[in-house]
Amino acid sequence: MADAKCATGKCEDKTITYEAVKAIADNILSRIKVKPVIGIICGSGLGSLTEAITNAQNIDYKDIPGFPVSTVPGHAGRLVIGMLEGLPVLAMQGRFHYYEGYPLVKCSLPVRVMKVMGIEYLMVTNAAGGINPTYKVGDIMLIRDHINFVGFSGNSPLRGPNDDRLGPRFPPMTDAYNPALITRALSVAKEMGIPDVVKVGTYCFLGGPNYETIAECKMLHTCGVDAVGMSTAHEVVVAQHCGLKVFAFSLITNKSSLDYEKKEYANHAEVVAVGKSRESTCRELMCRMIKSIAAERGSSGSADCGCTT
Ligand SMILES: O=P(O)(O)O[C@@H]1C[C@H](O)[C@@H](CO)O1
Ligand SMILES: Nc1nc2[nH]cnc2c(=O)[nH]1
Numbered sequence: 001m002a003d004a005k006c007a008t009g010k011c012e013d014k015t016i017t018y019e020a021v022k023a024i025a026d027n028i029l030s031r032i033k034v035k036p037v038i039g040i041i042c043g044s045g046l047g048s049l050t051e052a053i054t055n056a057q058n059i060d061y062k063d064i065p066g067f068p069v070s071t072v073p074g075h076a077g078r079l080v081i082g083m084l085e086g087l088p089v090l091a092m093q094g095r096f097h098y099y100e101g102y103p104l105v106k107c108s109l110p111v112r113v114m115k116v117m118g119i120e121y122l123m124v125t126n127a128a129g130g131i132n133p134t135y136k137v138g139d140i141m142l143i144r145d146h147i148n149f150v151g152f153s154g155n156s157p158l159r160g161p162n163d164d165r166l167g168p169r170f171p172p173m174t175d176a177y178n179p180a181l182i183t184r185a186l187s188v189a190k191e192m193g194i195p196d197v198v199k200v201g202t203y204c205f206l207g208g209p210n211y212e213t214i215a216e217c218k219m220l221h222t223c224g225v226d227a228v229g230m231s232t233a234h235e236v237v238v239a240q241h242c243g244l245k246v247f248a249f250s251l252i253t254n255k256s257s258l259d260y261e262k263k264e265y266a267n268h269a270e271v272v273a274v275g276k277s278r279e280s281t282c283r284e285l286m287c288r289m290i291k292s293i294a295a296e297r298g299s300s301g302s303a304d305c306g307c308t309t
Contacts (some may be wrong), residue, residue, distance in 0.1 A: 004153070005053050006093055008298045011259075013063045014186075014230045015105060015159075015160035015161050015163075016055050016105055016112070017107055017163065017292070018116075018165045018166055020066060021055060021109070021113055021116050021166070022116050023064045023065075023066065024064060024065070024067060024113045025116040025117045026112045027066075028059065028062060028064065028079070028081075028113065028117060029056070029117055029180065029291070032057055032059075032081045032090075033055070033057065033081075033243060034081065034082065034088035034306070035088060035117070035118055036053075036081060036088045036089050036114075036117060036118070036119050036122060037087050037088055037089070037118075037119060037120055037121065037297075038084070038087055038088075038089045038090070038119065038120070038121045038122075038290060038293070039089070039091075039092070039111070039114035039121070039122045039123070039244070039286060040090070040091035040092065040122075040123045040124075040125075040286070041092045041095050041110075041122070041123070041125065041235060042075075042091060042092060042093050042094070042095070042125055042240075043095070043124075043125040043126035043127045043231065043232075043250075043275070044072070044074040044126070044127040044253075044268070044272055045127055045139075045251075045253070045271060045272035045273070045274065045275015045276050045277055045279070046076045046126075046127070046251065046275050046282055047074065047075065047076050047093040047180060047253045048276070048279045048283065049073070049091065049125065049279070049282060049283050049286055050091045050093055050098045051283070052081040052084055052085075052283055052287055053080050053081075053082040053083065053084050053089060053091060054082055054083045054084070055082045055083055055170075056080050056081065056082035056146060057080070057082060058073040058078050058079065058080055058081075059078060059079045059081070060077060060078045060079045060092060060278065061078060061079070061094070061108060062077070066081075067109070067113075068096045068102055068106050068107075068112070069296035070094035070096065070102050070108065070150060072094070072097065072100065072244050073244050073268065074268070074271075074275065075093070075094030075095060076094050077093065077094040078092040078093050078094065079091065079093075080093055083289075083300075084287065084290050085287050085290040085291035086290075086291065086294035087289070087290055087294045087296050087297070087299055089128065090114065090117070090119065091102065092110055094112075094190065095107070095110075095231055096108075096109075097208065097209075097230055097231055097237070098207050098208070098230070098234070099162060099207060099208040099209035103157075104150070104155060104156065104157040104234045104249045105157045105159070105160070105176035105219070107157065107234055107235070108157040108234045108235050108237070108238040111235050111238040111239050111242070111244070112162065112166055112238060112242060113246070114241075115166070115242040115243070115244055119244065119245075120244065121244060121245045121247065121293060122235070122239045122244040122245070122247075123247045123248070123286060123289065124139045124143075124232050124236065124237075124246065124247070124248035124249075125248070125249055125250075125251065125282065125286070126203075126204060126229045126231050126232045126248075126249075126250050126251070127229065127250070127251050127253040127271045127272075127274070127275055128141070128227035128228055128229035128250035128251070128252060128253065129211065129212065129227065129228045129229070129252070129253070129254050129255070129256040129266060130226075130227055130252040130254070130255045130256060131204070131217055131220050131221050131225045131226055131227060131256045131258070132199070132221075132225075132226040132227070133221075134203060134266075135199060135226065135252050135255070136255075136275060137252055137253065137254060137255060138195075138197065138251075138252065138254065138274065139197050139198070139199055139251075139252040140189075140197055140198050140249050140250070140251055140252070140278075140281070140282065141197070141198075141199045141200070141201045141203070141226060141227050141249060141250040141252060142177075142182050142185050142186070142198060142199065142200045142201075142247075142248075142269055143177050143201070143202075143232070143248040143249060143250060144177055144179075144200050144201060144286075145176075145202045145203075146176070146177075146200065146202060146203045146205060146232070146233045146234040146236065147179060147202060147203075147204045147205070147223060147224075147225055147233075148205050148232070148234070148237065149205060149207075149239070150205055150206065150207050150234070151205075151233065151234070156234075156237065157234045157237060157238050158171075158237065158238070158241055166241065166242050167171065167241035167242040167243065168241070171237075171241045171280045172240075173237065173240055175193075176236050176239075176240040177236065177246055177247070177248055178245045178246055180245040180248060181245065182200060182247070184196065184289065184292055185247065185249070185285065185289060186200070188211055188285060188288045188289060188292065189285070191288065192281075192284060192285065192288065194281065197281075199226070200287075201225050201226030201227060202224055202225055202227075203225075203226070203227050203228070203229060203232060203233065203248075203250055204220055204223075204225040204227070204228045204229070204233075204262070205229065205230070205231065205232060205234065205261065206228060206229075206230060208230035211229065211266040212228060212256060213219055214257045214258065214259070214260055214263070217256040217257055217258050218258055219232050220256075221258055226250060227250045228256060229250060229309045232248060232250075236248065241246060248262060249282075249285070249290060250259065251274065251275060251278055253270065253271040253275060254266045254271060254274070254275040256306060262299060
């Protein structure tokens with residue numbers, strides 16, 4: 001895959017060219033039977049969101065030239081392409097995290113591939129620690145906004161030469177999480193009878209892979225963070241840059257410690273286990289959102305949401 005050098009030639013992260021993104025998009029499109037409209041990124045323990053996809057075709061990341069491969073337990077490492085609630089979708093069972101060693105431009109490469117394939121909506125999920133003390137394990141937080149701590153130092157997937165075919169040099173991040181989709185998700189939560197479980201809040205992206213100290217959690221709380229994780233923000237920055245409509249939610253898999261008297265010890269096995277225990281609810285929320293988008297677009301979703309618990 002051809003990588004372009006940054007202007008000074010000294011950038012540690014190389015820019016991935018439009019041509020390289022298009023080559024990957026064309027490779028995938030040449031192997032699948034539908035043209036996806038919605039892209040889905042499944043978070044830790046949430047890969048089974050894809051089980052409701054019908055006429056599914058699977059493509060392992062390792063079989064896509066130029067695509068990274070997943071290295072994290074709970075991230076299978078394949079694309080699942082097919083129909084969901086009347087719309088063609090492409091789902092990623094496994095994402096790429098900065099802590100795996102990939103530069104952010106590579107972590108978010110699949111989002112650009114989705115855009116060049118013609119995808120219009122990006123639905124992102126993740127597992128996150130609950131900083132907001134009112135949140136409980138198993139709650140679902142609709143992401144209204146994010147704090148991108150990794151980006152504060154200039155570490156951005158948009159760093160390097162900008163190709164206007166992928167988006168503008170200086171994209172705004174206001175409404176990066178589509179407000180209309182959040183409003184719709186709140187209605188969906190009511191329909192599902194889970195309004196108390198579904199919150200709206202701010203997600204914070206830290207580099208990981210360690211979980212937070214208690215002092216860090218206290219600081220994040222002061223900063224207005226509701227949930228903390230190790231993904232999503234860089235994907236959404238790229239999605240907003242290239243003009244995808246984004247809907248995202250965090251599954252609260254553990255409570256973050258804000259108090260030395262009530263210590264919590266986060267671990268990945270627990271994160272994945274909580275993901276599994278909440279998979280049917282998360283899947284139903286996702287399916288109902290897609291069904292409503294299908295209805296809005298005039299595509300016929302199935303009469304019943306095929307994902308009910
Ligand atoms: O891929 P996500 O953001 O859902 O995964 C979270 C962050 C880490 O990868 C992992 C930590 O348990 O879960
Ligand atoms: N950074 C971070 N990521 C997580 N992913 C799931 N839980 C957590 C957490 O508590 N902190």
